[in-house]
Amino acid sequence: MSEQETRVLTAVKKSPLATQQELANQLGMSRESVAGHIMRLTNKGFILGKGYIVPEDNNIVVIGGCNLDICGRAISALRLEDSNLGQISQSPGGVGRNIAENLSRLGQDVSLISAIGQDKSGDWLLEQCRSSGINMDAVIRHPDFGTSTYLALNDPHGQLVAAVSDMAIINTLDGTQLSHKKSLLLSAQTLLIEANLSEACIEWLAQLNCQGSLYADAVSVQKSVRLKPILHRLTGLKVNRDEAKALTGLADASDKELIQALLKAGVKNVLLSLGNEGVIFANHKEQASHGIFTIDAVSDTGAGDALFAGFIHAQLNTWPIAQSLEFASACSAMTLESDSANTPNISPKNIEKWIANK
Known part of the structure; x- marks a missing residue:
C-alpha cells in the first residue's frame, strides 16, 4: 500500500x-x-464495495457448504432393508457452515460465502446462521436449485452408518460468482475452504492473491483430491488418515510418512485426525499429539468441524501447540455429546470449565 x-x-x-x-x-x-x-483500495480488499465499508481486524471468511441436516438415530441395532424405530432431528449443517458457527461462538468475526436456494429451507438456514453470529451477507440465493440437504443415519451409539448428500447447488459457486466477492476474499485475515467446493472453484481460489492465512478441510476421501491444486498455498490442512492417503497417493504409508508427504507438497501445518486415537499436529519445526477425552457420544456429526474450528481459534490466539490441541479436542468432544452438528455450549469459558472437569 x-x-x-x-x-x-x-x-x-x-x-x-x-x-x-x-x-x-x-x-x-x-x-x-x-x-x-x-x-x-477496493480491488486490494481494504475497502469492501460501496459505502466504504472497511473489514474488521482478524476477520475470517469461510467458503463452503450450508446445508439442512436431517439426522435419524435408531434406538436399537439397525436392520437394513427394514423400517427402524428411532428419533429424527433437523439442524443447520454443512462443513463450511459448521466451522463458521463454531468460530463465531468462540468469539471470532466470521463471514460465510455459500449458496442456498430461494426456498423455505434456505430462509430457515439464514435465520439460524444469523442467530448464531455468522455474517451471511455474502451468501448467494439461487433461483434454480434447492437448498443443500444432508440426510444421516446413525446407530444407537450415534455413529454414522450411512448418509445421502444432495449438494448440487454448491457447484454454482465458481470463479464467476466468487469474483463478485473478491474484495471480501482479499480482505480476509483468515480464509477457510473445504473440499465440497468444485475443482474449478478451488483452482480459481488457488490463483487468488490472498494476503491472509489459508486453511482447508479435506471433508472426505472422494473429495479430498480436489485440494491438490492449492496444497502449496495452505497455512493449515485438516485430514484423516484415508483422506491423507488419497491426497498423497501413499496407500500403505504410516502417519509420519503421510504428514511428511503433505509438508513436502507445501502445506505449512498438518492436523491429522485419528478418530478414536486422537489427533496429530505437525509442521517442519515440531510435532505433537493429543488423545481423546472420555465421553458418552451422542452423534459424531460435526465433531471434526468443531475440532478444526477450535484449532484455528487457538492458532489465531497464538497459543502453544499443546494447549491448542487440548482446546480443539475439547471442542470436538463437546460436539460429540450433542445431538446436532453444532452445540450452542461452545465458548472459550465453557470449554475451559469442561476441560477442568475432566
Missing part, C-alpha cells in the same frame, strides 16, 4: 460516510485522485 493510499484509507476509516469530495478536501487532494485511490 502506497503512502497516499494509506492516507485515504485512514480518512475513510474516520469518516466512512464522507463523499469523495469531502475526503478530497480533508486530504488536500483532487476528487479524481481520491476516487482512483479508493478504486485501488
Whole structure:
C-alpha cells in the first residue's frame, strides 16, 4: 500500500460516510485522485464495495457448504432393508457452515460465502446462521436449485452408518460468482475452504492473491483430491488418515510418512485426525499429539468441524501447540455429546470449565 493510499484509507476509516469530495478536501487532494485511490483500495480488499465499508481486524471468511441436516438415530441395532424405530432431528449443517458457527461462538468475526436456494429451507438456514453470529451477507440465493440437504443415519451409539448428500447447488459457486466477492476474499485475515467446493472453484481460489492465512478441510476421501491444486498455498490442512492417503497417493504409508508427504507438497501445518486415537499436529519445526477425552457420544456429526474450528481459534490466539490441541479436542468432544452438528455450549469459558472437569 502506497503512502497516499494509506492516507485515504485512514480518512475513510474516520469518516466512512464522507463523499469523495469531502475526503478530497480533508486530504488536500483532487476528487479524481481520491476516487482512483479508493478504486485501488477496493480491488486490494481494504475497502469492501460501496459505502466504504472497511473489514474488521482478524476477520475470517469461510467458503463452503450450508446445508439442512436431517439426522435419524435408531434406538436399537439397525436392520437394513427394514423400517427402524428411532428419533429424527433437523439442524443447520454443512462443513463450511459448521466451522463458521463454531468460530463465531468462540468469539471470532466470521463471514460465510455459500449458496442456498430461494426456498423455505434456505430462509430457515439464514435465520439460524444469523442467530448464531455468522455474517451471511455474502451468501448467494439461487433461483434454480434447492437448498443443500444432508440426510444421516446413525446407530444407537450415534455413529454414522450411512448418509445421502444432495449438494448440487454448491457447484454454482465458481470463479464467476466468487469474483463478485473478491474484495471480501482479499480482505480476509483468515480464509477457510473445504473440499465440497468444485475443482474449478478451488483452482480459481488457488490463483487468488490472498494476503491472509489459508486453511482447508479435506471433508472426505472422494473429495479430498480436489485440494491438490492449492496444497502449496495452505497455512493449515485438516485430514484423516484415508483422506491423507488419497491426497498423497501413499496407500500403505504410516502417519509420519503421510504428514511428511503433505509438508513436502507445501502445506505449512498438518492436523491429522485419528478418530478414536486422537489427533496429530505437525509442521517442519515440531510435532505433537493429543488423545481423546472420555465421553458418552451422542452423534459424531460435526465433531471434526468443531475440532478444526477450535484449532484455528487457538492458532489465531497464538497459543502453544499443546494447549491448542487440548482446546480443539475439547471442542470436538463437546460436539460429540450433542445431538446436532453444532452445540450452542461452545465458548472459550465453557470449554475451559469442561476441560477442568475432566
